[in-house]
Structures are given as C-alpha cells and as structure tokens.
Amino acid sequence: MQLSEQEIIRxxxxxxLTEMGINAFPADEYTIxxxxxxxxxxxxxxxxxxxxxxxxSRRIQGKASFAELQDSKGKIQVYFNRDEICPGEDxxxxxxxxxxxxDIGDIIGIEGELFTTQVGEMTVLVKNFTLLTKALxxxxxxxxxxxxxxxxxxxxxxxxYRQRYVDLTVNPQVKEIFVKRTKLFNAMRTFxxxxxxxxxxxxxxxxxxxxxxxxxxxxxxNALDIPLYLRIANELYLKRLIVGGFDGVYEFSKNFRNEGMxxxxxxxxxxxxxxxxxxxxxxMMDFTEKLLEFCATQVNGNxxxxxxxxxxxxxxxxxxxxxxxxxxxxxxxxxTGKTEKELYxxxxxxxxxxxxxxxxxxxxxxxxxxxxxxxxxxPTFITDYPIEMSPLxxxxxxxxxxxxxxxxxxxxxxxxxxxxxxxxxxxQRERFEAQMTLSERGDDEAMFIDQxxxxxxxxxxxxxxxxxxxxxxxxMFLTNNASIQEVLFFPQMRPEKAVPQIELGEDExxxxxxxxxxxxxxxxxxxxxxxQLSGKKWxxxxxxxxxxxxxxxxxxxxxxxxKLA
Numbered sequence: 228m229q230l231s232e233q234e235i236i237r238x239x240x241x242x243x244l245t246e247m248g249i250n251a252f253p254a255d256e257y258t259i260x261x262x263x264x265x266x267x268x269x270x271x272x273x274x275x276x277x278x279x280x281x282x283x284s285r286r287i288q289g290k291a292s293f294a295e296l297q298d299s300k301g302k303i304q305v306y307f308n309r310d311e312i313c314p315g316e317d318x319x320x321x322x323x324x325x326x327x328x329x330d331i332g333d334i335i336g337i338e339g340e341l342f343t344t345q346v347g348e349m350t351v352l353v354k355n356f357t358l359l360t361k362a363l364x365x366x367x368x369x370x371x372x373x374x375x376x377x378x379x380x381x382x383x384x385x386x387x388y389r390q391r392y393v394d395l396t397v398n399p400q401v402k403e404i405f406v407k408r409t410k411l412f413n414a415m416r417t418f419x420x421x422x423x424x425x426x427x428x429x430x431x432x433x434x435x436x437x438x439x440x441x442x443x444x445x446x447x448x449n450a451l452d453i454p455l456y457l458r459i460a461n462e463l464y465l466k467r468l469i470v471g472g473f474d475g476v477y478e479f480s481k482n483f484r485n486e487g488m489x490x491x492x493x494x495x496x497x498x499x500x501x502x503x504x505x506x507x508x509x510x511m512m513d514f515t516e517k518l519l520e521f522c523a524t525q526v527n528g529n530x531x532x533x534x535x536x537x538x539x540x541x542x543x544x545x546x547x548x549x550x551x552x553x554x555x556x557x558x559x560x561x562x563t564g565k566t567e568k569e570l571y572x573x574x575x576x577x578x579x580x581x582x583x584x585x586x587x588x589x590x591x592x593x594x595x596x597x598x599x600x601x602x603x604x605x606p607t608f609i610t611d612y613p614i615e616m617s618p619l620x621x622x623x624x625x626x627x628x629x630x631x632x633x634x635x636x637x638x639x640x641x642x643x644x645x646x647x648x649x650x651x652x653x654x655q656r657e658r659f660e661a662q663m664t665l666s667e668r669g670d671d672e673a674m675f676i677d678q679x680x681x682x683x684x685x686x687x688x689x690x691x692x693x694x695x696x697x698x699x700x701x702x703m704f705l706t707n708n709a710s711i712q713e714v715l716f717f718p719q720m721r722p723e724k725a726v727p728q729i730e731l732g733e734d735e736x737x738x739x740x741x742x743x744x745x746x747x748x749x750x751x752x753x754x755x756x757x758x759q760l761s762g763k764k765w766x767x768x769x770x771x772x773x774x775x776x777x778x779x780x781x782x783x784x785x786x787x788x789x790k791l792a
Contacts, residue, residue: 231777232731232739233365233791240328241361249324251361257336264300270349272342278303278351279336279359281396283366287326296337296351301399304350305337311354325356332362365791367397370748373784388712389720404714407526408702412479414525415499418518424475424501429464431457431481437677438462438619440662441484444494457483462619462693463680465502466648470688477501479698490710491640494719497698506692507647508631512608515635515643515694516543519606523705532705534638537604539704545635549611550591553599562591562613564628570594584668588615601639608633618658620646642701645694652684734760734768735777739791742778748790751780 230238244251261276280298290309295302309321329335336357344350369380380398381387387394387401394401416426434453436443438460448455461480468476479499488494503511523530523541530542555561560573570590574581579597581590591613603609611623612632620630631647649655659676702714712718731739737758742749755765769789772778779792 232736232743234363236743237330237361237363237365240330241363244324244328244358244361247319247324249358251358253357253359257357257359259336262300263296263298263303266303266341266351267301267349270341274341275339276341276351277336277338280334281362282329282331282333282335284331290321292325293350296335297396297399304344304348305339305353306342306344306350307353307356311352312356320356324358329358330362330365331368332364332366333358334360334362367393369397384710384712385720388718389723391716404702404706404708405716407706408714410526411522411698411702411705414522415518417525418521419475419477419501422475424477424503425473427465427468427473427476427478429458429461429478429480433458435675435677437675437680438464439482439484440618442486444483444485459484460498460695461500462695463677465500465693466688466691467680467683469502469504469691470683470686474505475501475503488719490712491700491703493699493711493715496711498695499698500693500695502648502691502693504689504691507690508610508633508645508692511645511692511694512545512547512610512633513543515608515645516545516606519543519635519701522701526705533707534704535707535709537638539637540605545606545608547608547610547633548603549629550595550609550613551611551629553603553609554591554595557599557602558594560594562594584665586615586665586668588613588617589665592616600636600641603636604638607636609636615661617646618662619649619655621649621651622654637704640700641697642704643694643696645692648688648691648693650684650688650691652681655684656681731771731777732768734758734764735772738768738772738778738789742789742791748781748788751787751789754789 241251257279259277259279261278263278263280266276266278278296278298280296283295283297283302285292285294285307292307294305294307296305307321307325309318312321312325313319336359337351337353338355339351339353342350342352367381381393387398419426432446432448432455434455436456436459439462441459443459444457446455446457447453458480459482461478461482465476465478477499479497481495482498483495485494486492503514506514520530520541520543523532526532530540532539532541551562558577562570565573565587567587567590570587571581571585574590574594577594577598579593581593585593595609610633611626611629612620612634614620614622614628614630617630617632620632623629623631633645634641635643635645649658656676659681663676699711699714703709703711706714708714737760738754741754741757755769758765758768760768769778769780773780776792778789780787780789782788
C-alpha cells in the first residue's frame with residue numbers, strides 16, 4: 228500500500244501518541260450526555276455537557292483555539308484554552324497533543340460548559356478532551372472564498388457514491404435524503420399496519436425467478452447441486468400467502484435484475500408489494516392515491532414535492548387514462564384489435580427500434596414508452612393494459628383483449644404497478660405457456676412457468692388486488708433527485724481503477740513537507756521561496772506533484788495558491 232505524504236505524517240503522529248501512552252483507538256465506553264442538537268435546543272450559560280464527534284475545523288491562536296465539532300445531529304463551536312485544559316504546570320495535553328498530534332477528522336470526546344461568545348455564538352468551553360479515534364486519512368476540505376465560491380468541495384459523483392462515508396461526513400445535506408427515505412418506509416408501514424395488513428418476508432434465493440418480466444442473476448447451490456436465482460420480484464410468494472388465508476400481506480423486498488444501469492436503474496433495488504384479498508384494481512387505485520398523499524405529507528410536511536422544474540401534487544384523487552386512449556392521443560394510432568405485424572410495422576414507421584423477438588405486449592410497451600410516458604407529469608393512473616403485456620393479470624370484465632391493470636406515472640416514469648390478480652389457474656397456465664413461446668423466440672425477459680404457484684392457485688385464491696411500488700424511484704421524486712444513485716447509500720459501481728504508484732524524489736518531499744506544516748493553502752511564491760529549490764528543480768517537482776493530483780494550484784482573485792489535493 229502506497230501512502231500519501233499526509234497519511235505518512237498521520238501515522239507518525241499515531242506512533243507519537245502511542246509512545247506517550249495515549250490509546251488512539253480506546254475500547255472503553257464513552258458516555259455522552261448531550262448532542263449538538265440538544266445543546267442548541269436547551270442552551271443555558273455554564274451548563275455542563277459531555278459530547279463526542281469529529282473535529283471538522285480549527286483556528287489555533289497560541290494558547291487558545293476555536294474549533295468545530297460535528298456529531299450525528301449537526302455542528303457546534305468548541306473553545307480550547309490551554310489553561311482550562313491544563314490548569315497545572317504540565318501543559319502537554321494542549322501544547323503537544325491538541326496542537327500537534329490531533330488532526331481534522333479525528334473523533335474526540337469533550338467535557339465542558341456552555342457559554343456565548345461576544346458575537347452571540349453558542350460555544351462549548353472545553354474542560355477536558357479524550358481522543359476516541361485517530362483518522363489516518365485526511366478529509367476533503369472545501370474552502371469558500373470572499374465571493375462565496377466553494378473550492379475543492381467533495382462533489383465528484385464517482386467519488387461520492389464510492390466513498391459514501393466521506394460524502395456523509397463532509398456533505399451533511401446528503402444525510403437528509405436518507406432520513407427522508409426512512410421516513411417514507413415508516414409512513415408506508417404505518418399506513419398498512421393501521422389498515423390491518425401484515426408484514427412478511429419471502430425468499431431472496433428462488434428456484435424460479437417469477438413475478439416479473441426481467442433477466443435474473445443466476446447462482447448455484449453446491450449442497451443441493453441446483454441453480455438458484457436472485458429474486459426479481461416477490462409477487463408469487465405473497466400470493467401463496469393469500470391462498471393460505473391471509474387477508475392482506477406486504478413486504479419491502481430487495482430485488483435483483485441483471486440488466487442495464489442508468490440514472491433510474493440499479494441492479495439491486497427496493498420494491499414494496501402488497502396484496503389484499505377480496506379487492507380489485509379500482510379499489511387499489513383509491514388506496515394507492517391515499518397512501519401516497521399520506522407518505523408525501525409525512526416525508527415533506529405537505530402533499531407537494533419538487534422534482535426538477537416540476538411541482539408534484541400528491542393529493543388525491545389522480546386522473547385515470549387507459550393505455551389505448553394514451554397511445555391514440557399521442558400517436559393517432561388505435562391499438563385495439565391490431566395484429567402483431569400491424570403493431571410492428573407502426574412502431575417501425577414512427578422510428579421505434581423493434582425486432583422479431585418482440586410479441587404484441589413488448590411492441591405496445593415500446594410504443595407507449597417512447598411516445599406517451601414522458602407526457603404524464605402529475606400522478607396519473609394508466610389503466611387497462613392489453614392482455615399480452617400482463618401475464619399475471621385478470622382479464623377485463625367488460626373490455627375484450629384488455630386486463631384490469633394500472634401503472635402510476637409521475638414525471639414520465641412509472642412508480643407503481645397493480646392488478647386485479649389473475650386467480651384462474653387454467654388461464655394462468657395458458658399465460659405462462661405463452662411466455663415460454665416468447666422465450667423460445669429469444670426474449671430473455673419472458674417469465675418461467677412456476678408449477679408450484681399454479682398448484683397453489685388450484686387450491687383457490689380469493690379475488691385479490693396487488694400493488695408494487697419502486698421505493699427508490701418514489702424517494703427520488705420526494706427529495707428532488709434525478710439519479711437513483713443519490714438515494715442509495717451504496718449504489719453499484721464499476722470496479723475501482725488502480726491508483727498509479729508514484730515514487731517521489733527529495734525535491735517533491737520538500738514541497739510536501741512545507742504544505743503539511745500548514746492547514747490552509749499557501750501562496751505559491753511563498754512555497755517556492757521556502758523550498759529553496761532552483762527554478763529548474765522547482766518547475767520539475769511542482770509539475771510532478773500537480774500532474775499526479777498530489778497538490779493543487781488554484782487562482783483566487785489575483786493570487787496563486789498551492790495546497791494538498
């Protein structure tokens with residue numbers, strides 16, 4: 228492992244702490260009586276407090292220093308005074324440990340009392356501090372110039388998603404997204420539980436990847452010597468529970484689909500599915516719009532959210548438009564009664580990329596997706612899908628060739644899918660067999676035949692309506708994030724590129740030593756002068772450091788500044 232100059236220096240400080248008998252990673256419990264939030268909410272002069280958190284900044288001025296401590300609730304100013312911390316003759320805890328052996332990013336515990344500074348800022352006067360964790364890597368340090376422009380912020384998406392632990396530390400606003408995500412799950416659970424429905428768990432490893440049209444991940448179970456699939460949906464297992472006598476069941480499930488990655492798709496995602504006996508898709512539309520109005524209010528405080536340039540109104544009721552009506556409105560083409568060839572020819576004629584493996588369902592789905600979907604901004608139910616698109620859905624009670632299915636569209640994206648569930652085992656078998664025909668034509672997303680599920684239906688499943696919601700996509704709309712990676716703690720990433728190994732010469736080390744002695748950026752001219760390098764040596768060494776992103780040079784106003792990257 229190749230260490231940067233700063234990492235080497237931090238390890239040297241760790242060794243010095245150890246030599247002084249200070250454990251930089253103590254195992255003892257550190258009892259906390261306060262948080263930054265509770266201090267601000269119940270502030271009183273001279274109140275004794277005990278807090279812990281990460282040292283995020285400091286300004287050392289001889290025997291005194293103002294610093295900033297960050298815990299899980301926020302930040303607060305703390306004041307270190309040498310004589311308060313070291314009232315006796317021995318000043319080592321302040322002069323050596325605090326000033327020279329602590330770094331930004333270290334986690335410390337503080338005992339002290341509250342006071343207000345002359346400018347009115349709530350502050351903790353440190354009476355004693357304890358090192359709880361030594362940070363061996365430096366945190367990114369963003370700087371704001373006199374014009375309010377932030378420099379060197381930790382903003383690169385690739386780094387933020389890959390190192391979410393750093394992102395959460397230096398970009399506290401990111402944490403609010405995940406707080407709201409948990410609020411959403413809690414709100415949905417409350418809504419379902421209050422309605423009397425039962426939360427369950429179903430298998431992630433499945434012998435047949437059922438319940439959706441998607442390409443699965445496949446693995447192998449050595450002991451049983453059989454292939455297994457990561458769940459693409461939990462639908463068929465939840466329906467088995469309705470057969471078994473539950474009136475309503477729901478599950479928040481991790482699903483996996485071996486498909487492309489983009490701003491709205493991750494191969495691992497979270498879905499919620501709920502199934503309620505003796506209901507149909509009309510009841511489920513009413514239920515869904517009430518659910519989402521409740522969730523939006525619990526997450527954001529009202530029934531509206533901002534997404535890009537749009538203000539989404541989640542208040543019920545939502546418009547209901549059939550798929551046939553939508554395609555006719557936006558393309559002028561009536562899909563009613565059309566053959567597969569007619570659909571194929573029409574899709575080609577309007578520039579949609581299609582191929583011979585696509586059946587009627589896929590063709591209609593492509594036409595709707597390309598020409599209609601993006602037009603629905605406010606929550607809108609698209610209803611009555613063609614039977615070819617819906618192999619698990621009950622046939623429409625009055626419209627030939629259609630099914631009792633809806634999808635909820637918001638800002639041109641589907642966030643919910645629901646049916647009057649197909650409970651006729653003979654019809655279901657025929658639908659599965661039609662899917663197998665598509666598979667034989669090359670459709671690798673066609674459904675498998677689940678014989679055990681068919682057997683369950685033969686025992687009798689009551690009339691049922693089911694609903695699935697993409698939780699990741701829903702929280703995107705509630706927090707104004709256009710990328711799914713922003714609402715997942717740890718999104719799937721490409722393998723990290725190897726960091727090139729750089730061997731530094733003595734001249735480069737001289738420059739780094741100067742920069743390491745300062746917490747702030749330095750004037751380029753000052754660094755050059757202090758290095759005492761000749762012009763040629765300076766040019767070569769500084770170029771090596773900047774080229775390999777070890778140091779940065781930036782212009783602020785008319786000044787050239789150099790700092791560690």
